[in-house]
Amino acid sequence: MEKFAKRKEFLAFCRPTIQRDEIEEVVASLESGWITTGPKVARLEEDFMQWSGGQEAIAVNSATAGLHLALATLDLKPGEEVITSPITWPSTVNNIEICNGVTVFADVDRQTLQILPESVESAVTGRTRAVIPVHFAGAPCDLAPLRDICRRHNLDLIEDAAHAVGTMYGEELVGSKSEVAVFSFHPIKNMTTGEGGMILCSDSERSRRMRRLRFHGISRDAWKRYAKGGLPQYEVIEPGYKYNMLDIQAAIGIHQFRKLDSFNRRRKELAENYFKLLKDVPEIMPLLPPDYPHRHAWHLFVVRLDTDAVSIDRDEFMLRLQEKNIGTGLHFPAVHLQKYYREKYGFRRGMFPNAEWNSDRLFSLPLYPLLEEEDQEYVVRCLKVIIEKYRKKGAGC
Numbered sequence: 001m002e003k004f005a006k007r008k009e010f011l012a013f014c015r016p017t018i019q020r021d022e023i024e025e026v027v028a029s030l031e032s033g034w035i036t037t038g039p040k041v042a043r044l045e046e047d048f049m050q051w052s053g054g055q056e057a058i059a060v061n062s063a064t065a066g067l068h069l070a071l072a073t074l075d076l077k078p079g080e081e082v083i084t085s086p087i088t089w090p091s092t093v094n095n096i097e098i099c100n101g102v103t104v105f106a107d108v109d110r111q112t113l114q115i116l117p118e119s120v121e122s123a124v125t126g127r128t129r130a131v132i133p134v135h136f137a138g139a140p141c142d143l144a145p146l147r148d149i150c151r152r153h154n155l156d157l158i159e160d161a162a163h164a165v166g167t168m169y170g171e172e173l174v175g176s177k178s179e180v181a182v183f184s185f186h187p188i189k190n191m192t193t194g195e196g197g198m199i200l201c202s203d204s205e206r207s208r209r210m211r212r213l214r215f216h217g218i219s220r221d222a223w224k225r226y227a228k229g230g231l232p233q234y235e236v237i238e239p240g241y242k243y244n245m246l247d248i249q250a251a252i253g254i255h256q257f258r259k260l261d262s263f264n265r266r267r268k269e270l271a272e273n274y275f276k277l278l279k280d281v282p283e284i285m286p287l288l289p290p291d292y293p294h295r296h297a298w299h300l301f302v303v304r305l306d307t308d309a310v311s312i313d314r315d316e317f318m319l320r321l322q323e324k325n326i327g328t329g330l331h332f333p334a335v336h337l338q339k340y341y342r343e344k345y346g347f348r349r350g351m352f353p354n355a356e357w358n359s360d361r362l363f364s365l366p367l368y369p370l371l372e373e374e375d376q377e378y379v380v381r382c383l384k385v386i387i388e389k390y391r392k393k394g395a396g397c
């Protein structure tokens with residue numbers, strides 16, 4: 001095994017690309033006297049509306065908030081069910097519980113981690129109201145069969161597009177034809193506003209309601225009440241939340257959005273380089289891109305450790321990488337095996353085998369536009385060294 005020096009600096013799992021234009025726009029916002037929801041949020045919404053070909057665009061302070069609004073507008077009745085993926089960030093699922101829904105999981109494809117339409121179909125009952133597929137890691141889920149299931153059973157389709165800003169399903173930009181799709185602008189995402197999210201929605205009535213619920217359920221937001229010509233009066237239409245995005249956040253987002261294509265192109269280059277570097281490392285198995293036509297946004301580069309080949313588990317493997325100054329991510333341990341869901345629903349191992357197999361083996365390698373090819377080479381060399389050290393006798397070469 002080739003010898004090489006340990007990096008001096010920690011290689012973060014993720015780092016946002018923040019440049020002069022974002023910084024200057026934030027400063028302009030701070031100096032303008034208007035820092036909460038206002039003209040910059042309106043501009044970011046307009047940008048998303050244009051980009052999506054005319055969808056309603058509602059900026060929120062996180063994708064979690066956006067998913068909550070999407071689910072809240074279903075007005076679930078006790079006992080009504082929502083189907084989603086067990087391989088997601090907890091907020092996708094927590095929101096179902098918060099909206100008094102019954103959580104139902106459908107297993108994912110073992111190689112792509114996209115929800116399986118046939119598992120969704122077999123999970124539908126007379127009480128099902130909605131399906132929340134997750135466009136996992138920046139690849140699209142298989143929307144055509146999911147839409148077909150939803151149409152036949154009269155279900156709502158809420159797309160968790162937190163990873164998928166810029167993803168295409170065939171010729172369709174994710175979000176551009178959705179009933180509801182929600183993007184995340186968390187700092188590790190393909191574009192950021194610090195924290196934040198955007199809802200795209202094709203239904204103007206539902207959009208109006210989500211917009212109102214975003215800000216206390218009142219008839220006018222602060223910009224409309226306090227800006228020149230605005231009237232401070234308001235009326236509560238229904239109790240709502242405090243999920244509005246700040247202009248300070250949108251100031252970052254306006255410039256990030258302009259660079260989205262170049263960010264995503266760089267992510268793609270880096271992902272392709274990982275595939276090349278990992279070709280002779282069979283113990284590290286990247287997710288496979290789906291076999292239907294798509295454009296991947298490469299939000300994450302998720303790999304699975306062949307735990308039959310080495311004598312340490314995934315968690316210890318991640319620690320060994322950390323000792324070599326490499327940060328990794330965990331996207332995601334299966335939600336059905338988390339305490340709350342196990343105890344409430346009696347979910348246990350064996351129920352969603354593909355999710356569980358991946359849940360025990362997956363982790364994410366550093367991937368972001370500022371990453372350099374030599375960083376990737378260092379990561380892959382370290383992967384090989386650790387595998388060599390812990391290789392089980394008789395396994396592999």
Ligand SMILES: Cc1ncc(COP(=O)(O)O)c(C=O)c1O
Pocket residue numbers: 061062063064065088089091092134160162163183184185186196197
């Ligand atoms: C699949 C998925 N859905 C929803 C969210 C929530 O996004 P946010 O952090 O913007 O609330 C995340 C965040 O990582 C996510 O990965």
